[in-house]
Amino acid sequence: MLIRLLIASAHPIVRTALGRLLNVVRDFEVVAETDLSDLVKAAQGVSPDVFLVELTESGLVGLRVIAALMRAVPDAPVAILSSNENASYVRSMLAMGVRA
Template sequence: MIRVLLADDHPVVRTGYRRLLEQAGDVQVVAEASDGDAAYAAFIAAPPDVLVTDLSMPGGGGMELIRRVLLRAAAARVLVFSMHDSPLLVRRALEAGARGFLTKASAPDGLVVAIRALHAGQRYLGPELPAALLQPREPQPETERLATLSAREFEIFKLLAQGHSSAECAQVLRLSPKTVANHQTLIKEKLGVVTSAALAHLALRHRVIDAAGA
C-alpha cells in the first residue's frame, strides 16, 4: 500500500482527491493538511511514501514545504499537483527537490499514475508538460527573472517589497486575497526567492524601491 500525505488548502478538493486515490486499491491517504506548516508537521509525525502538495497555500506555500521536507529527509518523494503550469514554475519546483509535477488539468487517473511512478523511484511529469523541463539548466540572471513578471505581478511585487501584506495588496489592487496569494507564489518562484526579506532585497538591488520603501 502506498501511503500518501495530501496537502491542499481546499477541503472539498482534498476530499475529491482522497476518494479518487483510495479507489485505486493500492493507495491510502494517511494524512491531510490545509497549509504548509501543518503539512510539514504531518510529514515529521509520520513520513509518507509520497507527499502530494499544491503550491498556493498558507503557511509558507508548497515551494517552501518542499524545501523544508527535503532538508529533513533528502530521499522524500514529493509530487506537486497544481493549477499552475508555467514552465518556469515547474522548473523551480523540480529544482527545489520535487520528483514530479502534475497539473490539475490532467486526466483524473493521472494522479494515481504519478504517485505510483514516484513510489517506484521514478521522476514524473504530466503528459501536458514538456519533458525537457527535467533537464538541468543554466542559472538565470536576476534582470531576466524580473523581465518575466507580468504587469500585474510587477505591481504586487513592488507592494510586497515595500512591506505590504498580501491582504493589503488585495485591498489596494481590488483583488481577492486568493488571487494575490496565487500571484505571490508565482512571483517568488519567477524571481527565485523564498522569503519576503529576500524579495525586498532584490527590489532594492534593482531600484524597484528605494531604501525608504517608496
C-alpha cells in the same frame, strides 16, 4: 505493494476529494490529509511513501512550502498538482527535488 500517501492542499474540499478518490485505488492508502501550513508537521508524524501536494498558490508561497518540506524530509518523494505552467516555477520545483 501498498503506497502510503499524504495529501496536502490549502482547500479542504480538494483534500477530501483526492483522499476519497485515491483511497478506493487498491494499492493506495491515504495516511493523512493536511493544510499546506501543517505539511511539515504532518510529514514527520506519518512517514508517507509519497507526498501529493496541490498548489494553487503560485510563486513564492508554493516554493516556500516545498522548500520547507524538502529540508525536513530530504528524500521526500513529492508530486505536485498545479495549474501554474510557468517554466521557471516548474524548473525551480524540479531543482528542489520534486519528482512529478
